[in-house]
Amino acid sequence: MRLLLLLSLISLSLYLTEGVTLVCYFSSWAVYRQEAGKFDIEDNDPTLCSHLIYAFAGLGTNNEIKVLDPYNDLCENWGKCGYDRFTKLKEKNIYLKTILGVGGWNEGSTKYSEMAADPAKRKIFIDSTITLLKKHDFDGLDMDWEYPTQRGGNPEDYVNYISLLKELSEALHAEGMILTAAVSAGKATIDPAYNIPEMSKYLDVINLMTYDLHGSWEPYAHHHSILYAHPNDTGETLWLNQDFAVNYWLEKGAPKEKMVLGVPFYGRTFRLKDETNTGIYAPAPNPGMAGPYTRQTGFLGYNEICEAQLTTSWTIVHDPDMNEPYAYYFPYNYIWVGYEDPDSVAIKAQYALDKGLAGCMVWSVETDDFHGTCHGRKFPLLNTLLEVLSGGIVTKPPTAPPKTTTTRDPSAPTTTTPRVTGAPGVHCSKMGPNADEGDCTHYYICDKDSSGWIEFEYHCSDGTLFNPVGLICDWTDRKCSQGYCPNDCP
Template sequence: MNCWIFIFAALAALASADDSEKKIVCYFGSWSVYRPPGGKFDISDIPPQLCTHLIYSFVGINTQGNVIVLDAWNDLPDNWGKDGFGRFNKLREQSPKTKTLIAIGGWNEGSVKYSDVVANPTIRARFVKNVVEFCQKHNFDGFDVDWEYPNQRGGKPADVQNYISLLKELRTEFDKHGLILSAAVAAAEPSASLSYDIPAMSKYLHFINVMTYDFHGAWEKTTGLNAPLYPRKDESGNDLKLNVDASVRYWLKSGCPPEKLILGVPFYGRAFTLANNNQNGLVAPTRGPGAAGPYTREAGMLGYNEICESLKQGGWTIVRHAEHRVPYAFKGDQWIGYDDITSLNEKMDYINSLNLGGAMMWSIETDDFNGNCGEKYPLLKTLNAKLRGGVPIEPSKPTEAPKETNPPKPTAQPTQPPATTPPNGICKKAGFVRDEKDCNVFYQCVDLNGIYKVERFTCPSGLVFDTNTNNCNYKNLVAGCN
């Protein structure tokens, strides 16, 4: 009897040690396999030893409560497919301690279908059953709920408690099969307060991936940083809440246990086209998103690999903001706010200082995985160095240039094509609308007291926006886009 007590005590201690280990949660955007050479990223490029959890993004949902594979050729082995799910889960052979999860949702999936499914107890129960079967069939260790967002984007107030019912039912079934349940959530109080009962959801989720980025971007009319750590003294109102520290403290104050809070960091930057090249600081006027990069090919967003390669070419002025603790760079009319090795080192120190559960990054395929600017995976290795005792990465010189108080005027304009802006009058009502000239492009129209805020989005390569489902779909299945 004493022997068995000792064994159980030892197992409990091991479980406790595993729970206390800092997590490094690596999201993988599966559409990156379609990018051009230099940015094309395959599952075989993933270093699983550098991630405690790997999350494959994304699958979808339908109104009957079924889990839907969004890219069967890429995800499955059927019909000579690439078997993304299978190859992703085989990464555990290289790193047996790494756990693999499948994520459902994402921005493009929207909220309406999720709202409908969780509102119906019968359909919700069917969905829970389908999720368990899906994870078992494809050999995932767990499931990540990335509903963006309950009670927003076409959702309804009842979503807040229906979301809790969903998590409770998922966790009940997951515990029977040893599956992991996590979620990706809105970070800032103005959004999170609309969507979440934080104490309740914290009971059922193993960990919570707080998306502490996208605080500012080209949907605004002035420059702003993607993921500032702290506010500026001259900010006021809601702007004081649009930073990492304010978001984390809101979640903690609202009842999220620190060990379950996984701090999100961006492996990409938000880019703008300046309205006036001589006004190039924070809150400078802009005329639209920054030019698309050669790999991600999305105006207003650049992967860190694209940023570091561009900075390496020279001609940029780099400013490290003393209050926000993150850098931005400008060249001609192009302006980028991003994170680098130095800012991530400070954010990892922040995680340790508050004893948070670890770091999550979006997403692994936009790190400098080819090592074109120095060592391979500099950002991911920075997370490991601070949270798991890895080897520190030295910042490369191009991204650590000193602040220039009187920068020289550029001698030439950027060679990239000018950024595009949403067509005038594109918004007739709140919701999504496809670009009239490019089926790959769509916009979200948000009604702000009679004035539309317009956000521009691009479907992954090979897909177009389907106005019937408000999702990206294969071109041959969408009328008017053949």
């Protein structure tokens, strides 16, 4: 029986009732990407996922849950109503669970550690979370604290994280909502951070982040979501594969019926040292250059990878010791990328079935080939996962009946908050996020109306600085080590 704490809830996902869980993360900032990389809420296909997670909300200094991009997420001040549009996707699939994710890498750990340590602060966070979820018709919360006891956390997080999950679970279940969590696949993080038997009592789904196991922070090329250890792996590197992570979580007490295997829809890239060595462990002292959509060094979305392979002569390697491809292209700055394709995600989905796991999780839908440019159909990776997990038979879920609408009396008073314009767009050069070149602690969201550019100022959370490449607030240590934001670095 699946999701033991939810047996009293009605109308679980269609795929859950058929024995399949497919959890899909949606990066809300993808709406600010350029050209064919732009992905808005309505670009999601709600019939392909059992759970769809909106990433991310954060934690405010007052210990309340914090809306990180009010212009995109809310309706107030002529915002884009992202939360409400997202939960409205359930009209196309009445079994879909729409969940709000809180945390993520850029939020860090320190303030979550401080909140979890204090019962009064935990209550403030939980009460504000329930209010926000109910206001926008979410079906639950995904707790993405990266990571307890790590990155500015405290050893006491090992215990306090459980208290937070227990209280969150009780509050959410009382409202008919669910609690999920994204968790690390690295042994070095798992051991100090997670009391796995205890946390498993309170989580309905455990999203195992079995990716980013390797990357350009290492001086050699390696696949970041390799299923099994490579023959050349030794020592602690033998832990950096999906099979080890799954088995370790199971051995430590995680129930397999709650666990889902993370599958990345992106690759990790490296810049090779020379042409004579191109395999796993090839010397690669630098990250690969950024792609046209995601604009992040060391990273390419699958859509960026497959589109590049349509127009340039990449060497694609299917190593017999691996279940996933890697590719390299010398004229393109000696780039090397390890990634997933439709064949490899099918292998991973079958692995999840063979292990008796609940299903799979993807990060993230907007870097799939969602236009269908490369394979002749939209979302080829996501569709492949669903087909394997469903045994090759996919039943489309029913849509919600149309809602009765009423015509507003034009003479009735409006409750809409007047738009706040601030400065007349002096920092704007494009739609969406724009950097302040002299100050990385904040940024501007820019829009246009009949009068021209309008800008809205937003401040990055403590410990982060605005990344003008990724268009997000990035972790301060990483930005400063890469030479960004010198005026704001220690």
